[in-house]
Amino acid sequence: KRQGRNRYCYFTYSMQETAKMRQRLIVDLHQALKENQFVLYYQPIVDLGKNTISKAESLIRWHHPDHGMISPADFIPVAEETGLIVPLGDWVFNEAIGQGNRWNLLFGPDFQISINKSPAQFTQKSEHHDWLDDLDVNGSNFVIEITEGMLIENTSTVEKRIQKYKNKKIEVAIDDFGTGYSSLSYLNKFDIDYIKIDRSFINNLSQGKQYQTLCEAMILMAHKLNIKVIAEGVETEEQKNMLIAMGCDYGQGYLFSPPVPADVFEQFMVQWQK
Ligand code: C2E
Numbered sequence: 550k551r552q553g554r555n556r557y558c559y560f561t562y563s564m565q566e567t568a569k570m571r572q573r574l575i576v577d578l579h580q581a582l583k584e585n586q587f588v589l590y591y592q593p594i595v596d597l598g599k600n601t602i603s604k605a606e607s608l609i610r611w612h613h614p615d616h617g618m619i620s621p622a623d624f625i626p627v628a629e630e631t632g633l634i635v636p637l638g639d640w641v642f643n644e645a646i647g648q649g650n651r652w653n654l655l656f657g658p659d660f661q662i663s664i665n666k667s668p669a670q671f672t673q674k675s676e677h678h679d680w681l682d683d684l685d686v687n688g689s690n691f692v693i694e695i696t697e698g699m700l701i702e703n704t705s706t707v708e709k710r711i712q713k714y715k716n717k718k719i720e721v722a723i724d725d726f727g728t729g730y731s732s733l734s735y736l737n738k739f740d741i742d743y744i745k746i747d748r749s750f751i752n753n754l755s756q757g758k759q760y761q762t763l764c765e766a767m768i769l770m771a772h773k774l775n776i777k778v779i780a781e782g783v784e785t786e787e788q789k790n791m792l793i794a795m796g797c798d799y800g801q802g803y804l805f806s807p808p809v810p811a812d813v814f815e816q817f818m819v820q821w822q823k
Pocket residue numbers: 592607608609620621622625641665666667694724725748781782783784801802803804807808
């Protein structure tokens with residue numbers, strides 16, 4: 550903890566990519582689900598035009614009793630392979646819905662929480678999709694983040710599921726945009742609300758004109774298709790100002806805040822509004 554709250558990779562299961570470690574991880578994941586060792590962190594998404602915080606992305610953390618905080622990058626892939634992503638995803642969804650309902654009272658009716666969905670969650674059976682229709686929530690307060698790859702594979706299943714979210718007024722964002730497939734036809738095929746430009750593009754904004762051109766082109770294309778743009782991984786004032794100049798709608802990154810626990814997020818909101 551002395552290294553700051555951003556550092557949670559004290560221990561990773563991938564440090565030793567052995568079958569034994571993997572087996573251990575699977576056992577630990579089962580235990581973690583039973584004992585509720587997971588926490589949702591939230592990272593603010595800033596409306597660059599208004600300079601307000603209009604959304605928060607929910608990002609899962611695992612508080613391992615022996616190993617401390619473990620990054621989702623280390624356990625989401627294994628959770629996907631083993632099917633554990635289904636109960637895990639249901640936990641995330643319920644948690645985020647509860648937080649969203651509280652925060653709509655605190656931060657106003659337009660505040661949104663975004664929820665990450667990995668490919669396996671879209672193709673495996675018996676997820677909360679089945680009860681989504683009966684769920685008593687204001688869907689327009691939530692955004693589902695999916696990656697481009699998901700729209701290429703299993704298109705008919707995915708299309709149906711996306712439609713279920715849309716019927717519920719839940720919005721859809723394409724995460725890590727620009728790193729996946731080159732075919733952009735899915736942008737027309739599916740009713741997409743946001744693209745999130747991957748942080749590798751934002752990172753290189755000050756490196757040269759080519760990256761600026763790429764970002765500008767993505768923003769222009771999205772706007773022509775009536776899609777809003779969120780820039781991921783905004784770390785410097787310079788990047789923020791360039792994005793504002795390009796007409797980017799939203800920014801997210803360490804410049805504003807790292808992902809933080811819910812109570813810290815609430816304090817952050819109070820400070821921001823001052
Ligand atoms: P993502 O959805 O693309 O989330 C953004 C990642 O970038 C987060 O990593 C966040 O902490 C990090 N980040 C944010 N701002 C900055 C910045 O300015 N600079 C840098 N270098 N990084 C920044 P995190 O929290 O480790 O999550 C990693 C990935 O794990 C996520 O990528 C997402 O794909 C997955 N994930 C996280 N939570 C969930 C979840 O609840 N369900 C599922 N299915 N996947 C999740």
